[in-house]
């Protein structure tokens with residue numbers, strides 16, 4: 001059964017495996033071979049003689065179940081004192097061929113991870129588990145089963161492989177981390193309506209919005225940036241000085257649901273934020289007929305955070321700058337100007353501390369995760385049509401406002 005699940009996604013011998021062994025370098029790639037292969041360097045270290053090694057991959061035809069199971073496994077394994085590395089199995093350049101999973105190094109004497117793996121294999125979502133054994137300089141993997149009996153289990157040797165041209169996670173970002181049309185995000189919330197009743201309320205709010213296209217109105221200016229870069233301060237100052245309407249994405253009507261969706265895996269969480277942008281878009285269309293509109297976060301935020309989270313490790317793993325993953329959704333109202341506020345990491349942390357407020361978990365991670373912060377900012381900068389203009393937000397609020405007025409005058413003739 002396990003094997004069949006894996007084979008449905010392509011035969012094992014045509015798959016490449018990637019393990020995020022060291023987040024500061026490329027993932028380690030390997031394929032499977034019927035003959036022994038000598039391991040060197042990082043591969044030798046990964047499969048080295050240190051603890052019991054397993055990898056597991058989650059498969060299900062139901063993407064909601066799959067996403068939730070993946071999040072649950074991550075949580076279960078990380079509380080067990082094992083080294084857990086994100087892993088994936090994919091067919092090079094084949095979209096949606098990615099099976100996400102984990103590589104586990106269990107150094108405990110009682111092999112704690114086995115307990116977790118056993119319980120996982122009893123779930124209705126398929127979890128393919130492999131165990132690894134060393135033989136001199138070689139290492140082989142075979143299917144692992146909680147009952148120690150796997151039909152037709154074959155030993156397959158680990159064969160180091162060259163790095164893939166594109167990080168494997170980029171093969172599955174479209175319409176599972178970033179949504180390129182409203183219908184795709186809408187479908188996700190429809191699919192989880194039974195397990196997350198709040199989805200129905202969110203969809204009702206989306207349905208209530210009139211599908212508006214923007215007429216010839218006042219300029220629409222979006223202010224983007226990481227937390228504590230000064231968006232609230234600047235947008236409020238712009239509202240006053242330009243006599244503008246201030247909007248946010250997600251909009252206020254979604255505030256009661258935000259915490260609920262923030263605790264869900266990326267597929268569901270990102271669909272929620274994507275729909276928030278479409279609701280804000282209808283507000284923009286309406287308000288821009290009356291006055292200039294300032295928007296605090298919009299699609300750039302949704303896409304940049306989603307891409308940076310989906311892609312593990314370093315900035316170089318992000319989709320290439322010309323990737324279609326940075327393209328603005330055709331059905332989403334475009335603003336006239338997008339400004340990205342940036343400050344140094346030290347200044348941002350100082351501002352976060354001074355403010356002394358609670359942060360979302362993701363933002364708490366940002367504070368300690370410099371790699372992630374760099375990836376979010378880089379993803380912001382790669383988004384196209386409209387692309388954003390970077391504003392150095394380190395000077396005083398008055399100075400930043402002056403710079404931004406200058407840009408608005410030049411670009412929007414306000």
Ligand SMILES: Nc1ncnc2c1ncn2[C@@H]1O[C@H](COP(=O)(O)OP(=O)(O)OP(=O)(O)O)[C@@H](O)[C@H]1O
Nearest residue numbers: 226227228229230231232233351355395396397400
């Ligand atoms: N130009 C500035 N110089 C110094 N401090 C600033 C500046 N702009 C804002 N601050 C201060 O930094 C903190 C964060 O600012 P603000 O709330 O405007 O950021 P934000 O980007 O809206 O954050 P969030 O996304 O979390 O809402 C606040 O305490 C604010 O007073």
Ligand SMILES: Nc1ccn([C@@H]2O[C@H](COP(=O)(O)O)[C@@H](O)[C@H]2O)c(=O)n1
Nearest residue numbers: 249250273297298299301302305360362
């Ligand atoms: N349009 C948006 C707005 C926000 N997000 C997500 O929310 C987090 C930041 O929001 P704050 O209220 O803390 O500023 C961030 O983690 C984004 O993932 C979004 O996706 N789209």
